[in-house]
Amino acid sequence: MRPYLLLTPGPLTTSDSVKETMMTDWCTWDEDYNLHIVQELRKELLGIATKTPEEYTTVLLQGSGTYCVEAVIGATIGKNNKLLICSNGAYGDRMGNIAEYYHLDYDMLAFEETEQVSVEYVDDYLSNNSDITHVAFVHCETTTGILNPIKELSHVVKMHGKKLIVDCMSSFGGIPLDVHELGIDFLISSSNKCIQGVPGFGFIIARRSELMHCKGVARSLSLDIYDQWETMEKGNGKWRFTSPTHVVRAFKQALTELIAEGGVEARYARYCENHRILVDGMRSLGFKTLLEDAIQSPIITSFLYPKAGFDFKSFYMALKSKGFVIYPGKISKADTFRIGNIGDVYPEDFKRLVETVKETEY
């Protein structure tokens, strides 16, 4: 079932048991699906998002992660709102792109791709721009693998009394956090990242009271998160429009496996160990990381090309033929490639990868 490991988040490497659950066809209106898969899954997601779930609810939405980011922005930023986007990478920039499509009132605070979003700067900006109502940022910018200071940023946003939207696409389920403690109003993630499911839908952990304000705000029928939520609540797990049944069933299995592993803390420990073995090994071969260790996530790592004239394509093909698929770089200022640490992959896999790189000519 595995010609190679995907070190590309995501899609990423999933377990055979996750893939096997997709061999059954599911009926969207039968309670085997709605009640026992969709509703339980929504509850389990809340349990991962916070120890105190009372004020929160889960919305599931067809599509990839970006559909959910767009759905949240499009349903929260109404005519009288103004969004502040803090970006240090492609996914932050994409939120700006969404705001342009929707002709929203927004400001973009752009930072270097190799620097964290500055807490002081955001604090200062909010002090001087009282018309901002919502703030959005990305937790782990998968563009480089940089980790933004979610605790400090959330604190500042809440101190200023603003609503908070966080793209936790590539961190949720892999890095411990608590939406209630952080004061997050909308957290967004998707099926094919740290929960280790297959691609096909995204989800939003929303503060109920804020979700209620989304009623009638969405400019898109299929991305109307309030309507989607209402149908799911009233229909006991029923999706508006065809639900990605096999993907949802696989995700349910992936959640079971996350809990069996020991929850988010245990998964985080495994990802950190994957990352440590990868970085120590690559450094011993002379490779350098793009980011300083202090701001690097255990999710994905960017490496600088080892020398001028490095041919990424042949390096990629050589590793692929030996069972590892890696990722090209995504930034303009430096030549990099990326290696993901997440998925159903383990420290032994990264030891083998480092050995393989050592034996490869580049």
Ligand SMILES: *Cc1c(COP(=O)(O)O)cnc(C)c1O
């Ligand atoms: C994966 C990812 C997304 C969503 O990308 P899709 O291609 O739409 O799934 C958004 N933000 C971040 C930080 C991501 O890592």
